[in-house]
Amino acid sequence: MKPIVQISLDLTNIDEALETAAMALRAGVDWLEAGTPLILAEGLHGVRKLREAFPDTPIVADLKTMDGGYLEAEMMAKAGATHVVVMARAHEETIKCVVKAGKDYGIGVMGDNLGCPDMVAGAKFLEDLGCDYVIHHIGYDERRGIAAAGKPMPSPLDQLKEVVAAVKIPVQAVGGLSLEQAIQCPKLGAPLVVLGAPLTIDADAFKTADGDLEASLRKICAAIHGQ
Numbered sequence: 001m002k003p004i005v006q007i008s009l010d011l012t013n014i015d016e017a018l019e020t021a022a023m024a025l026r027a028g029v030d031w032l033e034a035g036t037p038l039i040l041a042e043g044l045h046g047v048r049k050l051r052e053a054f055p056d057t058p059i060v061a062d063l064k065t066m067d068g069g070y071l072e073a074e075m076m077a078k079a080g081a082t083h084v085v086v087m088a089r090a091h092e093e094t095i096k097c098v099v100k101a102g103k104d105y106g107i108g109v110m111g112d113n114l115g116c117p118d119m120v121a122g123a124k125f126l127e128d129l130g131c132d133y134v135i136h137h138i139g140y141d142e143r144r145g146i147a148a149a150g151k152p153m154p155s156p157l158d159q160l161k162e163v164v165a166a167v168k169i170p171v172q173a174v175g176g177l178s179l180e181q182a183i184q185c186p187k188l189g190a191p192l193v194v195l196g197a198p199l200t201i202d203a204d205a206f207k208t209a210d211g212d213l214e215a216s217l218r219k220i221c222a223a224i225h226g227q
């Protein structure tokens with residue numbers, strides 16, 4: 001699979017999300033992600049507004065479904081999402097319901113192994129239940145909690161090799177990656193690259209360091225697509 005660049009719009013305001021998305025698409029980003037904070041702030045309307053503004057762009061709705069899987073996936077699909085996210089730690093019936101909704105509505109299902117005690121087994125479980133992609137994800141709270149306890153902060157790159165070897169579906173590595181690490185992901189076997197906090201939450205720092213955000217992002221996209 002050719003590398004795909006996704007930007008996670010982990011923002012709490014639709015206007016800012018629309019502006020960031022437009023800049024990202026001009027720079028060569030392939031997929032938009034309605035991040036969990038954006039969905040909390042704007043709900044389905046946020047997904048609808050992204051769909052209206054960008055009619056042809058894949059949109060991942062990162063609702064992190066834990067229950068009521070069919071309805072949540074159906075609502076996101078009707079709002080314009082092309083991909084939804086279900087958690088490996090949900091009940092397997094929920095994952096099956098999201099997979100069924102994915103087939104009924106022609107959208108992709110991304111299974112997220114965040115918080116699984118065995119993350120490799122979590123990824124395999126998601127594949128066996130019919131998910132189309134695995135998100136190998138070290139959570140925001142998990143990373144900070146472990147670092148606060150004085151231990152090295154975990155990274156999705158730590159076990160990426162094992163996860164990639166365990167499944168046949170495409171893998172995405174997520175959670176605290178630097179831009180440099182994100183660019184390396186396709187070489188490490190994870191072709192779906194998410195650019196997150198460094199470009200959205202920390203965008204001002206990034207702009208200051210690199211001058212023009214769009215020009216820098218264009219270079220990053222080219223480096224990822226060129227692999």
Ligand SMILES: O=C([C@H](O)CO)[C@H](O)[C@H](O)COP(=O)(O)O
Pocket residue numbers: 008010035036037062138139140174175176177195196197198
């Ligand atoms: O899904 C996410 C997280 O659970 C908060 O909602 C983030 O989009 C994901 O972890 C990306 O995070 P960063 O790599 O820190 O941008």
